[in-house]
Amino acid sequence: MPGYQRRGIGSRLARTGITMLQGASCPFVVVLGHAEYYPRFGFIPASTHGLLSQWEGAP
Ligand SMILES: CC(C)(COP(=O)(O)OP(=O)(O)OC[C@H]1O[C@@H](n2cnc3c(N)ncnc32)[C@H](O)[C@@H]1OP(=O)(O)O)[C@@H](O)C(=O)NCCC(=O)NCCS
Numbered sequence: 001m002p003g004y005q006r007r008g009i010g011s012r013l014a015r016t017g018i019t020m021l022q023g024a025s026c027p028f029v030v031v032l033g034h035a036e037y038y039p040r041f042g043f044i045p046a047s048t049h050g051l052l053s054q055w056e057g058a059p
Helices: 009-023
Strands: none
Touching: none
16 A cells, blocks of 8 residues: 555565575575566566566566
């Protein structure tokens, strides 16, 4: 909801989720999201690894 954006909630959710997945020994994480937002968490374009989206409009 717009009134709750830009308060750090999304960053905490992302970092907590990544930490949980690392703790579960997941070898990699894929996210479908804003290309401008997720690099701050270490994400890089999936196409770098040959992964392409099946959804129209999502690169
Ligand atoms: C995108 C979203 C998850 C970010 O969560 P948030 O709680 O607003 O983000 P945070 O408060 O943790 O972080 C704010 C930072 O993210 C940046 N940011 C927020 N939305 C962004 C976007 N769409 N593109 C690029 N940067 C964005 C802000 O500019 C801010 O940058 P700064 O730290 O340099 O000032 C959230 O705004 C959201 O759910 N938006 C609506 C639904 C949506 O677009 N979802 C996409 C899911 S992939």
